[in-house]
Amino acid sequence: MKVLVAVKRVIDYNVKVRVKPDNTGVDLANVKMAMNPFCEIAVEEAVRLKEKGVASEIVVVSIGPKACQEQIRTALALGADRGIHIETDEEVQSLEAAKLLKSVVEKEEPKLVILGKQSIDSDNNQTGQMLAALTGMGQGTFASEVVVEGEKVNVTREVDGGLMTVALNLPAVVTTDLRLNEPRYASLPNIMKAKKKPLDAMTPADLGVELAPRLSTLKVEAPASRQAGVKVADVAELVDKLKNEAKVI
Amino acid sequence: MSILVIAEHDNSELKQATLNVVAAAKAIGGDIDVLVAGENCGAVGEAAAKAEGVNKVLVADNAAYGHFLGENLGELVAEVGKGYSHILAAAGTTGKDFMPRVAALLDVAQVSDIMRVESEDTFVRPIYAGNAIATVKSADSIKVITVRPTAFDPVAGEGGSASVEQLDVVKDAGLSTFVGEELAKSDRPDLGSAGIVVSGGRGMQNGDNFKMLEQVADLMGAAVGASRAAVDAGFVPNDMQVGQTGKIVAPQLYIAVGISGAIQHLAGMSDSKVIVAINKDEEAPIFQVADYGLVADLFEAVPQLEEELKKVL
Numbered sequence: 001m002k003v004l005v006a007v008k009r010v011i012d013y014n015v016k017v018r019v020k021p022d023n024t025g026v027d028l029a030n031v032k033m034a035m036n037p038f039c040e041i042a043v044e045e046a047v048r049l050k051e052k053g054v055a056s057e058i059v060v061v062s063i064g065p066k067a068c069q070e071q072i073r074t075a076l077a078l079g080a081d082r083g084i085h086i087e088t089d090e091e092v093q094s095l096e097a098a099k100l101l102k103s104v105v106e107k108e109e110p111k112l113v114i115l116g117k118q119s120i121d122s123d124n125n126q127t128g129q130m131l132a133a134l135t136g137m138g139q140g141t142f143a144s145e146v147v148v149e150g151e152k153v154n155v156t157r158e159v160d161g162g163l164m165t166v167a168l169n170l171p172a173v174v175t176t177d178l179r180l181n182e183p184r185y186a187s188l189p190n191i192m193k194a195k196k197k198p199l200d201a202m203t204p205a206d207l208g209v210e211l212a213p214r215l216s217t218l219k220v221e222a223p224a225s226r227q228a229g230v231k232v233a234d235v236a237e238l239v240d241k242l243k244n245e246a247k248v249i
Numbered sequence: 250m251s252i253l254v255i256a257e258h259d260n261s262e263l264k265q266a267t268l269n270v271v272a273a274a275k276a277i278g279g280d281i282d283v284l285v286a287g288e289n290c291g292a293v294g295e296a297a298a299k300a301e302g303v304n305k306v307l308v309a310d311n312a313a314y315g316h317f318l319g320e321n322l323g324e325l326v327a328e329v330g331k332g333y334s335h336i337l338a339a340a341g342t343t344g345k346d347f348m349p350r351v352a353a354l355l356d357v358a359q360v361s362d363i364m365r366v367e368s369e370d371t372f373v374r375p376i377y378a379g380n381a382i383a384t385v386k387s388a389d390s391i392k393v394i395t396v397r398p399t400a401f402d403p404v405a406g407e408g409g410s411a412s413v414e415q416l417d418v419v420k421d422a423g424l425s426t427f428v429g430e431e432l433a434k435s436d437r438p439d440l441g442s443a444g445i446v447v448s449g450g451r452g453m454q455n456g457d458n459f460k461m462l463e464q465v466a467d468l469m470g471a472a473v474g475a476s477r478a479a480v481d482a483g484f485v486p487n488d489m490q491v492g493q494t495g496k497i498v499a500p501q502l503y504i505a506v507g508i509s510g511a512i513q514h515l516a517g518m519s520d521s522k523v524i525v526a527i528n529k530d531e532e533a534p535i536f537q538v539a540d541y542g543l544v545a546d547l548f549e550a551v552p553q554l555e556e557e558l559k560k561v562l
């Protein structure tokens with residue numbers, strides 16, 4: 001079966017984020033960018049499905065500026081077979097991303113679409129569910145285990161109360177949580193090989209999708225900073241402060 | 250304006266998060282209806298009717314909603330919500346699952362995890378793990394919103410007298426079925442709404458050592474949480490993870506034990522009123538946000554903490 005994986009280029013998770021002085025956004029100039037960690041988990045899961053003989057082909061898609069091709073190449077080096085780049089320099093919001101992915105799904109007809117549950121920049125946690133709704137597919141969100149059995153996929157989900165397993169008809173959408181797998185690193189020979197794998201570029205217009213953002217960001221500010229407090233000498237002093245100064249116990 | 254709040258519950262009890270979401274709805278202003286979708290959830294409907302500020306409770310009681318499957322809830326809420334200006338749900342794993350589906354079915358954007366209401370169309374929400382706070386304006390006619398419960402003081406759960414109406418809308422998308430669940434059983438308070446949280450990190454070394462934290466927690470009526478590292482290592486289950494991609498907590502007192510204070514962890518607890526850090530590394534970033542820091546080996550400090558607490562509590 002064919003698996004489609006969507007990946008997003010985001011700020012590297014180790015980078016300290018700074019808000020721009022004019023409050024229009026965060027400063028991304030000369031900042032290290034990387035594949036969103038949840039998308040790495042999505043790619044890894046697809047590769048494991050291929051290694052198990054469940055998946056036959058892995059197509060990886062990314063939406064965004066030219067530079068996204070770096071993340072597509074990374075996915076190809078990790079084991080994806082071919083890439084699709086939907087190129088745009090405009091801001092793409094979740095609903096629009098879902099519409100773009102829907103048209104890719106209609107063309108490619110994958111049995112399984114795997115996405116990260118959220119991107120660590122906008123922290124929205126929306127695109128996979130929106131794609132599932134637009135394509136009329138079931139969704140296994142926040143997955144910690146994915147088992148394909150015949151025409152169904154069983155997805156164990158990380159939920160507030162613990163774990164929950166659902167069975168979805170295929171084709172289906174899965175969004176990854178942290179415990180699904182531990183992504184591998186790309187080897188040098190595979191990075192070289194990935195350069196020769198096919199990568200198609202297209203625009204939102206090619207897919208018949210007009211970008212029409214519904215949300216506008218009025219301002220972006222730094223969070224209220226917490227003052228570092230005091231160091232206490234021992235546990236007795238700690239308990240005394242909690243009881244008599246902070247009055248929280 | 251008319252606002253539809255989707256109740257968070259387990260078919261028998263209304264979860265407190267619903268009262269926080271109603272508070273967010275009140276901040277927007279307008280008539281507030283609550284939709285209770287579930288199976289044999291009549292008692293939840295009665296409880297929701299008592300919440301302060303609620304106009305009407307709609308109960309959709311059907312096996313299709315018993316396990317809160319996103320496909321079915323998505324269709325139901327999109328149908329019922331069409332007539333409202335705002336649809337709100339708590340940003341827990343249930344709301345995060347079905348609400349984007351609702352938004353897509355209505356062809357509108359979703360505003361996730363709001364922390365503040367500026368006006369009927371403008372909301373404040375964290376981005377980049379809370380390292381930046383965005384003010385976002387929605388141009389959609391129906392605003393689909395998930396709410397960070399800890400950011401809104403709950404309305405009173407008693408005193409209201411809303412009418413309760415049964416809804417006869419059955420939406421079974423036929424795309425998914427419930428197979429099973431493994432729910433954590435605990436007599437401790439719910440992590441998301443506990444007044445005190447004691448969390449352990451990689452420094453705890455194993456799951457058994459979490460018993461030390463549980464003993465301290467039980468003395469104070471606290472919930473127990475964890476860092477991602479502690480969950481990944483298998484010390485404790487995933488539902489205990491606090492952080493950017495886990496649970497958001499904002500208790501009166503948060504005690505971080507053997508946790509370094511990575512930004513992804515801070516994103517989940519930095520709105521706590523008082524933060525205590527116990528860590529043997531005085532350079533650990535957690536000390537930059539802690540009101541009270543104790544540089545110590547946790548294996549000595551935590552048993553001492555238990556003894557000291559016994560003296561004063």
Ligand SMILES: Cc1cc2nc3c(=O)[nH]c(=O)nc-3n(C[C@H](O)[C@H](O)[C@H](O)COP(=O)(O)OP(=O)(O)OC[C@H]3O[C@@H](n4cnc5c(N)ncnc54)[C@H](O)[C@@H]3O)c2cc1C
Binds near residue numbers: 013449509545547
């Ligand atoms: C996409 C993504 C999402 C993430 N989401 C989350 C999230 O939601 N929540 C989260 O917590 N993390 C999250 N993380 C992980 C985060 O980056 C950190 O790796 C994690 O929080 C570290 O956990 P820790 O502090 O327990 O472990 P460490 O960073 O290893 O710190 C352990 C601490 O314990 C101290 N210690 C060790 N032994 C003792 C002792 N005997 N006595 C006292 N102190 C001791 C050490 O000094 C150290 O400071 C995420 C990461 C990514 C990439």
